[in-house]
Amino acid sequence: MAAFLARRLIGNQSSQILGTSNSTSGALISVSRAFSSSTTPIKATLFPGDGIGPEIAESVKQVFTAADVAIDWDEHYVSTEIDPRTNSFLTWESLQSVLDNKVGLKGPMATPIGKGHRSLNLTLRKELNLYANVRPCYSLPGYKTRYDDVDLITIRENTEGEYSGLEHQVVKGVVESIKIITRKASMRVAEYAFLYAKTHGRKKVSAIHKANIMQKTDGLFLQCCDEVAEKYPEIEYEKVVIDNCCMMLVKNPALFDVLVMPNLYGDIISDLCAGLVGGLGLTPSCNIGEDGIALAEAVHGSAPDIAGKNLANPTALLLSGVMMLRHLKLNKQAEQIHSAIINTIAEGKYRTADLGGTSTTTEFTKAICDHL
Amino acid sequence: MARRSGSILNRLLSNPNPSSPFTLPTRSITYMPRPGDGAPRTVTLIPGDGIGPLVTGAVEQVMEAMHAPVHFERYEVLGHMRKVPEEVIESVKRNKVCLKGGLATPVGGGVSSLNMQLRKELDIFASLVNCINVPGLATRHENVDIVVIRENTEGEYAGLEHEVFPGVVESLKVITKFCSERIARYAFEYAYLNNRKKVTAVHKANIMKLADGLFLESCREVAKSYPGITYNEIIVDNCCMQLVAKPEQFDVMVTPNLYGNLVANTAAGIAGGTGVMPGGNVGAEHAIFEQGASAGNVGNDKIVEQKKANPVALLLSSAMMLRHLRFPTFADRLETAVKQVIQEGKFRTKDLGGDCTTQEVVDAVIKALE
Numbered sequence: 111m112a113a114f115l116a117r118r119l120i121g122n123q124s125s126q127i128l129g130t131s132n133s134t135s136g137a138l139i140s141v142s143r144a145f146s147s148s149t150t151p152i153k154a155t156l157f158p159g160d161g162i163g164p165e166i167a168e169s170v171k172q173v174f175t176a177a178d179v180a181i182d183w184d185e186h187y188v189s190t191e192i193d194p195r196t197n198s199f200l201t202w203e204s205l206q207s208v209l210d211n212k213v214g215l216k217g218p219m220a221t222p223i224g225k226g227h228r229s230l231n232l233t234l235r236k237e238l239n240l241y242a243n244v245r246p247c248y249s250l251p252g253y254k255t256r257y258d259d260v261d262l263i264t265i266r267e268n269t270e271g272e273y274s275g276l277e278h279q280v281v282k283g284v285v286e287s288i289k290i291i292t293r294k295a296s297m298r299v300a301e302y303a304f305l306y307a308k309t310h311g312r313k314k315v316s317a318i319h320k321a322n323i324m325q326k327t328d329g330l331f332l333q334c335c336d337e338v339a340e341k342y343p344e345i346e347y348e349k350v351v352i353d354n355c356c357m358m359l360v361k362n363p364a365l366f367d368v369l370v371m372p373n374l375y376g377d378i379i380s381d382l383c384a385g386l387v388g389g390l391g392l393t394p395s396c397n398i399g400e401d402g403i404a405l406a407e408a409v410h411g412s413a414p415d416i417a418g419k420n421l422a423n424p425t426a427l428l429l430s431g432v433m434m435l436r437h438l439k440l441n442k443q444a445e446q447i448h449s450a451i452i453n454t455i456a457e458g459k460y461r462t463a464d465l466g467g468t469s470t471t472t473e474f475t476k477a478i479c480d481h482l
Numbered sequence: 483m484a485r486r487s488g489s490i491l492n493r494l495l496s497n498p499n500p501s502s503p504f505t506l507p508t509r510s511i512t513y514m515p516r517p518g519d520g521a522p523r524t525v526t527l528i529p530g531d532g533i534g535p536l537v538t539g540a541v542e543q544v545m546e547a548m549h550a551p552v553h554f555e556r557y558e559v560l561g562h563m564r565k566v567p568e569e570v571i572e573s574v575k576r577n578k579v580c581l582k583g584g585l586a587t588p589v590g591g592g593v594s595s596l597n598m599q600l601r602k603e604l605d606i607f608a609s610l611v612n613c614i615n616v617p618g619l620a621t622r623h624e625n626v627d628i629v630v631i632r633e634n635t636e637g638e639y640a641g642l643e644h645e646v647f648p649g650v651v652e653s654l655k656v657i658t659k660f661c662s663e664r665i666a667r668y669a670f671e672y673a674y675l676n677n678r679k680k681v682t683a684v685h686k687a688n689i690m691k692l693a694d695g696l697f698l699e700s701c702r703e704v705a706k707s708y709p710g711i712t713y714n715e716i717i718v719d720n721c722c723m724q725l726v727a728k729p730e731q732f733d734v735m736v737t738p739n740l741y742g743n744l745v746a747n748t749a750a751g752i753a754g755g756t757g758v759m760p761g762g763n764v765g766a767e768h769a770i771f772e773q774g775a776s777a778g779n780v781g782n783d784k785i786v787e788q789k790k791a792n793p794v795a796l797l798l799s800s801a802m803m804l805r806h807l808r809f810p811t812f813a814d815r816l817e818t819a820v821k822q823v824i825q826e827g828k829f830r831t832k833d834l835g836g837d838c839t840t841q842e843v844v845d846a847v848i849k850a851l852e
Contacts, residue, residue: 159845195729196762198802219617255727256622256623256726257622260824272638272655272689272690273689273690275689277690277691277692277693278692281691282659283533283658283659283660283696284656284657284658284659285656285657285658285692285693285695285696286654286655286656286657286693287654287655287657287692287693288652288653288654288655289638289652289653289654290650290651290652290653291650291651291653292649292651293648293649293650293651320740320743322587322588322595322597323587323598323639323641324638324639324643324645324653326643326645326651326653327643327651327653329651330649330651345672352500352743352744353743353744353746353747353775354747356722356747356751357747357748357750357751357755357756357775358751359748359751360748360751360752361725361751374686374740377686377719378718378719378722378741379722380719381719381720381722381723382719382722382723382725382726382748384723384726385722385723385725385726386726389723389727390723412564419624480740
């Protein structure tokens with residue numbers, strides 16, 4: 111376990127490599143951000159969300175305060191009416207807030223059922239141009255699942271592919287759905303994937319595809335990955351067909367390191383990997399947008415049945431917060447909070463109900479603060 | 483009846499307690515054939531690429547050892563051919579049944595997949611993989627017994643792609659009510675005939691509302707005709723997560739083309755790997771039997787050179803073929819022998835944790851035949 115944690119620590123310290131950012135890469139925040147000393151708080155948008163959202167957001171705020179993280183939270187809630195400027199329940203002010211602050215943390219949001227408005231996640235994605243979804247999946251020491259040696263990152267293209275939403279009925283009983291792959295989007299996500307691998311000390315990037323069947327679309331995606339791979343000769347690069355990938359993941363997940371894929375495969379594979387390590391309740395995730403915008407989010411549902419009962423597990427949102435801190439280059443505090451979370455779960459004394467324990471959210475949060 | 487005897491024999495083999503009150507004389511179940519059922523049948527054989535010839539060779543050897551009334555008509559089809567030769571299609575149309583090794587589809591080679599071509603020409607619309615724990619083979623998951631039934635002709639694999647302008651490519655996914663209905667009907671019929679209790683439809687209709695919505699509609703309609711079978715639906719990303727966490731909740735799964743590929747490979751992986759899962763493709767008039775999941779997987783050069791490919795999947799698929807041809811006793815014998823060899827554990831290829839060659843496994847199976 112110690113060696114496992116040490117390896118992750120060393121891997122993350124190497125993110126100091128890129129000091130000054132390249133503003134066109136879109137992956138690192140601008141130089142002005144680096145000037146924030148520990149006394150000037152950074153403004154970040156917080157969307158507590160619905161259901162258990164507010165409780166776990168409270169947890170995050172407590173832990174961050176205990177760790178002396180100088181963040182000024184700008185809270186926004188989803189309104190109950192459709193804002194005509196955004197055509198969804200998210201207000202214009204909320205979106206502007208994220209665009210200004212460039213960093214945010216989002217809890218689970220329940221999309222209200224009904225037609226005539228865009229889903230909340232879709233609105234965020236389109237308006238903020240969030241093109242890559244990064245989800246690290248690693249086995250938590252102390253929480254035993256069938257797989258013990260998982261340590262991989264899935265990077266999924268978030269804007270196009272099969273989820274373009276372009277469908278129509280050709281004749282009665284025949285429906286067509288269009289999958290679009292563009293060079294621009296594929297290059298963007300491939301660049302981000304290799305940059306991420308380099309800054310986090312990762313050794314291998316695998317591009318997942320089905321180009322033997324979908325030759326032009328996935329072929330274009332692979333071409334873009336090939337081109338970017340040539341610029342990073344020190345990182346091992348391989349291409350894996352998705353059905354092989356699924357099988358290898360369930361048989362031996364240690365074979366993979368960083369995975370980069372188009373939208374649909376990414377959706378399925380990232381959920382599969384989350385399942386390997388214990389489910390969506392423990393998985394952090396971060397969406398990267400143009401101009402260095404990063405929106406970390408907890409990908410689990412809003413769990414309305416346990417809302418307000420102090421039973422929710424804040425781990426996913428906390429780990430997403432840690433990802434946000436790493437993006438902001440507050441590595442020391444990120445590492446502190448991360449170790450505290452890992453140690454609390456590893457100890458086993460304080461665990462919420464979904465991990466098999468009996469603690470409440472507040473007890474669990476307090477235990478983490480004590481571990482800091 | 484064949485399935486029951488298989489499971490009884492399984493229990494007998496895995497029951498180490500000799501003093502159990504459950505004793506089964508080995509030949510008490512007799513099948514009553516029609517006069518003339520023993521006439522030999524011709525089956526088209528396509529060895530394929532890579533490890534294909536190795537594993538189909540294994541099947542031929544075992545069939546001969548059993549004196550099975552099957553005669554193989556061999557045709558060479560290789561992955562880089564532009565299309566499947568006419569004579570091969572004619573042969574399958576004539577014989578109605580085909581056994582095939584893997585056919586590789588070169589990545590980005592501009593050649594449309596030969597596996598797909600065969601399926602579309604012969605209208606073989608259902609692909610079936612039985613992912614089941616094999617006794618004696620340790621895996622991380624137990625109690626896995628999932629049959630994945632996958633639509634084989636349309637969906638994302640329609641092959642309709644074009645470049646709109648440089649740098650933007652479109653691919654069409656086509657879903658039709660006709661194909662969705664017939665695969666749903668096949669899935670429920672399969673469940674009914676094999677005493678399966680639940681059918682789960684796998685989809686992504688929250689995003690692809692019209693396309694997968696049409697698929698779901700068809701499944702729901704067919705479900706109404708089978709009130710004794712539980713029907714439920716699951717989104718594909720949640721499905722993969724559940725497969726890894728709790729595979730015992732799934733029984734029969736019916737899926738469109740692409741999701742079926744992923745789900746079948748995931749389920750095969752948790753049950754022991756694609757090297758052991760039997761499967762086949764069936765249409766209204768023809769059937770093609772091949773290694774369960776991953777038909778395009780032809781292994782790598784190292785395995786071909788060292789001749790260490792795993793023949794188990796194809797042997798179990800050929801047992802399914804024998805049942806399809808109405809030779810159930812030969813199928814039972816073959817299956818029992820293969821399962822015995824795996825359980826004993828002495829002769830296993832690399833993907834199962836051993837280090838044997840294909841020939842050694844085949845010899846062991848032949849020896850285990852009664």
